[in-house]
Amino acid sequence: MARAVTTQKKAIYTVAAWGIGLLIFFPILWTFLTSFKTEGTAVADPPVFLFFDWTTDNYTVVQERSNYMRYLWNSVVIAGGSTLLGVIIAVPAAWSMAFVPGNRTKDILLWMLSTKMLPAVGVLYPIYIVLIRLGVLDTKGALIVVVMMINLPIIIWMLYTYFKEIPVDILEAARMDGASLRNEIIHVLTPMAIPGIASTILLNVILAWNEAFWTLNLTADDAAPLTAFIASYSSPEGLFYAKLSAASTMAIAPILILGWFSQKQLVRGLTFGAVK
Template identity: 85%
Template sequence: MARAVSTRRKLIYTLAAWTAGLLIFFPILWTVLTSFKTEADAIADPPVFLFFDWTLENYAIVQERSDYMRFLWNSVIIAGGSTLLGVLIAVPAAWSMAFVPSRRTKDILLWMLSTKMLPAVGVLYPIYLIFIEMGLLDSRIGLTLVLMLINLPIIVWMLYTYFREIPAEILEAARMDGATLREEILYVLTPMAVPGIASTVLLNIILAWNEAFWTLNLTAAKAAPLTAFIASYSSPEGLFYAKLSAASTMAIAPILILGWFSQKQLVRGLTFGAVK
């Protein structure tokens, strides 16, 4: 029998959750507010929170100096393309590890995860030379491939976890009914794991969207995404906090909107299989 939770404890938990949420969200809120300030108000001491002269001048200047839509389109193609390609590779890989018994499965998963422990700068030089030789430097295709390979271990791990929650008997029944391997994955496994796949896609779009190291080192101008767009307003000479905040707000707005509208799907996918 479930133990009743007192009203006082519920109130404490609610206040604690709201406090933690506000602390996490405050830097984003401060960035958005700063984007509407003048440069003088942005560096005011003591800082001003709400009572300042609101202005859209920073957004106008940023849009005038930079082609925001080009950076945005590059981010959409790179983040979406790398995630889609990663899922296409990870689904059969996760299926084989989840439903084909092997003593090496845990070792393979651990090895894949260990690749995320290597500092990215450790492989920058060889990848940079490969990109030069193959003509992929400052290209959307090159960045899409790199971000797909970077996030592929996470995609496989997440899909493997979701697939393990699906009873193997269902797939065996499909095989007995004459389903081929392709039909088994496409028409039986994938529809049952839609919540898990959706949350994996959303999480990896966010990871690819926010990736800065590779996008700054492997692009110049042609394929530069929004991370490079933000970096262009970060200068050691002069104070451009308001304009930098405006650029940052314009860069994070699309992914915040996506996360807001898909939060139910994301939570559903992340808790997939947690309650039986």
């Protein structure tokens, strides 16, 4: 029997939820507002929130100074390519962990999780040397592989969780009907786990899009994504906050729009199997 929730508790929960949401959203709002200020207004003390002379000059300067579309395309290729490659590798791996008995799944999952605890700078030097020796430093292909490897444990963990919610009897029935392993994964398992796969793809696109450490250290110009685009506005002469905010707004706008339009699918996938 469901526990009754009083009107007072509902009001408290609602206010708390809105408060936390506004607290999380405030840095994005402040960055957006600062992008329309002059440099003098951006560093004013006390800070100016809404009542200032709005200008779009910062966006004009950013467009003239930087090739925004090239950075955007690099981000799209790296985020999309690394996520797609990760899913292709993770689906069979998660299937094996979820449905093949006696494969020490918990130990493997914990080992994969432990790799996320390793400081990224600890493996930067060997990866950097390997990419130089292979002649692929500052290429989109190399970044796709590196970012995929960084996020692969998360992809496998998420897919494993979704696959475990699928009744194994359905897969056994497909095998009895003569389905091969390939057909079982592609035509039976994958369609049933589409909500989970979709949410995994969305979440990992966001993680890859926001990846800064590897993209800043393994690129110079040719494969530089939007993280490098933002960093280029931090110069020895100082920080130009208004222009930096304009560049940041242009960099986060595509992923915010993607998240806004796909929020229902993301929530559906993240709660897949939570309620039985």
